Amino acid sequence: MSGHNLFGPRRLSIVAFSFSFAYMLSFLFEGRVLYGLLEMHGVNVSAYIFAAMIAHFAGLLTCGLFVRSQSAAKSIMLSGMGVCLVATVPFFFALSSLWIIGLIVSGYFSGGAVAAWGFFLRAFTPKNDRIKSCADVLIYSNLLMIAVNVVAMNGSPFIGLSLAMLCLVIGIAFIWILPVRQENDQSKTFINKTHGGIKNPLILLCLFVFIITINSGLMYQVINPAFGHLTGLVSWYWAVPYIVALAIMRNLPMTAKRSRILYIGMAMIMGAFISFMLLGRKTSDYLIVDTLMLGACGIFDLFWWSILGDMLDYSDNPAQTFGIGLSANVFGVLCGGILGMSVTSIGLPGAEVAVIALTVVCVTLVMLPPLNRQLVLLLKSHTYLAAYDNMSQSQQKDIVRQIKTLDPLTVREQEVLQLILSGRSNREIAAALFISESTVKTHVRNIFSKYDVSSRAELISTLLKNQMV
Template sequence: MKKPINPRLLSVVSFSFVFAYLLSFLFEGQVLYSIIDVYGVNAHPYILSAIIAHLAGLLTCGFFIKSQQAAKHTVAVGMLICILATIPFFFAPSILWMLALIVLGFLAGWTVAIWGYSLKAFTLKNERIKSCADVLIYSNIIMIVVNVVAMNASPMIGLLLAMLCLVIGSVLSLQLPVDVNEVTLTEMNHKPVSDLKKPLLVLCLFVVIITINSGLMYQVINPAFEHLTGLVSWFWALPYIIALAFMRNFPLHNKMHRSLFLYIGMGMIIAAFITFMLLGREAIDYLVVDTLMLGACGIFDLFWWSILGEMLSYTKNPAKVFGIGLSANVLGVLLGDVLGVIITSIHLSKAEVAVMALTVVCITLVMLPPLNKQLLLLLKSHVYLNSFDLMDKDRQEGILNQSQMKDPLTEREQEVLQVILSGKSNKEIAAMLFITESTVKTHVRNIFSKYDVSSRAELITTLLKNHTDS
């Protein structure tokens, strides 16, 4: 009897090939740069068009694709169009290049966003970090192979390999089952009480800030080591892959571990820029700077990919959440690119450019710890609000009546707390209880004070902790 293929592995491998195509060609890939170099045309309009189209694709996908069946059909058609749209790059530059990049960027955005369905359906919630890491590792290994060929042999052979990746990815993704497995059925049937807007917004801000550094890196550090073509082609993403492999096998569920890795990543990025300023431009210097920089990128990327993966459990439209989350990454790269172009175009010395870039990096990094704290609190409260909604009445009352606080709540405060736990905003609470919004705010402030917390998210986390302890 034929052994059924593991859908998780199949979805990871198929998406890795598609993602490798994106990394090696479409999204600032070496293949695209090499082909543009061959013809000596200005790369910026092409690169920018592809990125903007990709951003648009990621953002819009979830608004049109609302079922796994529709997702599968879209991927099949989209891949076919992508394969056809890659053909003009075998020929001399023309208007077709620009059109093709726009179409490719947009459709690739849709394809990537659609993988949110597979990630949710075929991987358990606590295993999603592994699936994300696997995709990033495999796709980067394939990208290295394609890059080495494109940079050292021929860009056209590199393009051919990138196309082959797309074909393999398409064929494999067509083998994926459509039915959602049992694990996710319960998740799908439960309507979340509070929406994901706020946590997703904070995550997006977090991702934008993190990836601004990647964009800066492309513009500031990369040109300094352009002469080391051979080494760059294979070593570039190696520290990234190693960091991902390490993180993949390290338990990140603990809040302390997550924060620790965040600080390690921040330290590595700053160290990368400092060593870039202090060291020369030789091969050994490149190894040090690239290891620090890409190692940090690996840590950061898996950090937010795993959070995004976990968020999929609380949405009925994974393509929308996944697409929006990844669009923040693309936006960050775009902003970093723009910043890098501005910094490098004002004709400063290399040291001054590096100092300016380092200043930007430091400013952005300072914002990460409070954002991380806020994000974790929001996610925790989101998870808790949903589990609270699923609890029976007695357990809900047990949580509301717990006495582990500095001062007992008044009856009115208890009413307000109950509505807070159903995920309502101040405005909604005011409408429900027939009081003004400022009155609700006063009650909420009093509740916070009595539980010794400073935010709604912290309150919910405290309630959960108290209840578990008791």
């Protein structure tokens, strides 16, 4: 396997996924290829795009049910991409029902392949570098998409389609030579001790992603049509600010505060909508609006992709976790798109549409900081708990003793607290202490009150923060 020596498994997995993802972006979702082909036949583009997105959403969501190991992930990626290749062929021929079937099939299987990549992201990229791997994938795939777009716009959609398929073939070739690594027992043990699972952080992240991407979907429907006349510029400039934002985020020092970057993104997205309302529809106006909007999208996307990448360490099935996280993204885009379509189809003047869109953006963005705070707390608690597991019993007891409470804990509360710190859920604590779950909840509430905290994550970080330092 000379490919291994040339690239290394990490780079190999990035290249393989970038090419495959470029096919999805340029053909299925964001690129001009499918739009061009459908417009040539004068059919309703939205119905086709939404069908592909719904299928992609289903593929992302269900992949974890079939993929439970790295070898299965590789098989799914290979077969999924193979099916996509076959399902794309009908687009070279006259419009038929095979087009919609092809879109649904490729949407579903590409979803499965994307989710399955979660195994390789976890296996080949160290935790602290996942933000870089995610950024690399998004940068390379978007660069490829721009190239395909330019060809499709200036040449023919069929040439664009051929290039998208070429990306897919190259992606398949790289997936073929991806090594499959057996996860060692130590990492499996760690993953299995995931402290009550990652259900709560994942739900929170999905909500976070959903809110962010609602705005993206809305943007496609509200801003894009307004600059429809700048076709040439849009074909190549559209994703440039996105790529630049990703590149900046990728190279930020590890010490940079993520929450501050989130606020910058929020300011940019609001600035984009306000500019859209105040400015005209000239080239310079497009450059301003698109730079702000897509720059913010780049910030947000890498923000949640990296959190999702970090979460893979706490997951028993990375394909499932990765798939669920990304499905929230697709669902958000879908809902935002439907919302945008509904707003634009009422026939209101452009300014009023922009005001409605801006209101939705403001309302959704206001929810981001508290969600981010909760998410950070939950992820921190996982990190702390992992460290807690490695401590001796006496060290664990010292931690509880060292922190002062508003009132001393009872023996029962101490028992419950020790179990919380060992990562047990309320149900597991109830089973361990032979008491009911509502009793555990009441003890947990009392413990929160005595430590003056409002959540389990806050309790864990309060107790273990000093120790970690």
